[in-house]
Amino acid sequence: MKKINLAEELFKHAIYTIKEKQNSLERTLTEYASNLPNKPHTDITEDETQLTVITDLPGFKRQDIKISITEDTIEITAQKHDTETEGNFIKMERNHLKVNRIINLPTKIKSTEATAKLENGVLTVILPKIEKKEKIKVKVN
16 A cells, blocks of 8 residues: 555656646746847738838837848848936836848849838838849850
8 A cells, every 4th residue: 555655646746747847948938039129010012123121119219220232132120229217127128129121032032132111010021133144055066
């Protein structure tokens, strides 16, 4: 009878330890995920001459936004810090916000000719396409 009680106690202890570790892991992952930059909602449209990237960035000012472009990617990062800290805060999350988005583009673009504008919290980036070069057939003599 004592062996069964000992086995039950060991089993209960093992289950308790597993649940404790699971809760600890969940807290750690939640904390980690809350510190990751958010991905802003983005649309991309295409016509014959350009790509248009439209990204929602409400609450950001022009000076908060950085755009990096290569011929086949665009990275949009927006970060703001509100310095107003009056009050006895228990938690402060709204004073610092960072969003980041890296997008692989479906076609090569002229990165030096890109333009961007921010209007009513919506960033619009125009990316002119590189003209496709025609293939020329060469006759072998």
